[in-house]
Amino acid sequence: MALEEVHSKGKIQWPGDARVAxxxxxxxxxxxxVRPDKNGKLNxxxxxxxxxxxxxxxxxxxxxxxxxxxxxxxxxxxxxxxxxxxxxxxxxxxxxxxxxxxxxxxxxxxxxxxxxxxxxxxxxxxxxxxxxxxxxxxxxxxxxxxxxxxxxxxxxxxxxxxxxxxxxxxxxxxxxxxxxxxxQPFGDGRTYGHRDSGNPNDTLTVWKGMFDQFYEE
Ligand SMILES: [Zn+2]
CATH class of the missing domain: 3.20.20.370 (Glycoside hydrolase/deacetylase)
Structure with a gap:
């Protein structure tokens, strides 16, 4: 089955005329x-x-x-x-x-x-x-x-x-x-929350930066 990508070319209108969704x-x-180790035991x-x-x-x-x-x-x-x-x-x-x-x-x-x-x-x-x-x-x-x-x-x-x-x-x-x-990978456990790595301050910096940039555009 051939699937074709159809893009809006920037013509998406968000509810309430919001600038960003x-x-x-x-x-x-x-x-x-979480899979068992090679020896079959779970960590x-x-x-x-x-x-x-x-x-x-x-x-x-x-x-x-x-x-x-x-x-x-x-x-x-x-x-x-x-x-x-x-x-x-x-x-x-x-x-x-x-x-x-x-x-x-x-x-x-x-x-x-x-x-x-x-x-x-x-x-x-x-x-x-x-x-x-x-x-x-x-x-x-x-x-x-x-x-x-x-x-x-x-x-x-x-x-x-x-x-x-x-x-x-x-x-x-x-x-x-x-x-x-x-x-985007920025929320996929790479800034915060993937088990014991990352911290919330970095997440806020990345997410706020993304939001501000998109809002500007
Ligand atoms: Zn997953």
Missing amino acids: VFLSFDFQGGED HEEYTQAEYGPKTGIWRILRILASHEVKATFLTCGGIAERYPEPVAAIVAQGHEVAGHGYHHEVARDLSKEEERDVIKRTTEIILSRGKKRPVGWRSCTQSPNSLELLLEQGYLWNSNSFSYDLPFIWQSGKKKLVELPR
């Missing part, structure tokens, strides 16, 4: 990406750091978002929805979006087409069963050449895996469309 998204994956320290998110951090994030009346998107692994039904239901109940992020944080490019289709299907089902709302957005751990086609096939509306642009664009195949919400 901010897409606040959290990868909600807990320890789903307890690494795993429990990762599990701080679904056990503790999520409730703080929800409280902070509520106090600022900000809505966000949580890219949630199927395994997290399976093991932590309460926070996933709370995210939806508080008006945020739950999108998909693999079942066990699979590296999508390592999966066969059949395996990836199954991962998307199972993740969609478990998130739907927890939040009573079907996910329509997806972010893979490294997209595969099949990801976009499989997402279109399974009725998804948006994908968020490209780092190549500032503004959203559309993947089009005949009448089928998938919106791409580009992301």
Whole structure:
């Protein structure tokens, strides 16, 4: 299936004529990406750091978002929805979006087409069963050449895996469309929060710098 990129060429109008739109998204994956060492043993320290998110951090994030009346998107692994039904239901109940992020944080490019289709299907089902709302957005751990086609096939509306642009664009195949919400690595655990690295001051500097630049443009 040939997919064509369709760009707005700067002609996007945001609600309320806002100059800048901010897409606040959290990868909600807990320890789903923590794999056992070569000897088959799980690193307890690494795993429990990762599990701080679904056990503790999520409730703080929800409280902070509520106090600022900000809505966000949580890219949630199927395994997290399976093991932590309460926070996933709370995210939806508080008006945020739950999108998909693999079942066990699979590296999508390592999966066969059949395996990836199954991962998307199972993740969609478990998130739907927890939040009573079907996910329509997806972010893979490294997209595969099949990801976009499989997402279109399974009725998804948006994908968020490209780092190549500032503004959203559309993947089009005949009448089928998938919106791409580009992301940048500055929030992806590289400034703050990837386990024990980074600090909030650096994050504020990077995010504020980006915002000011986009606002200026
Ligand atoms: Zn992830």
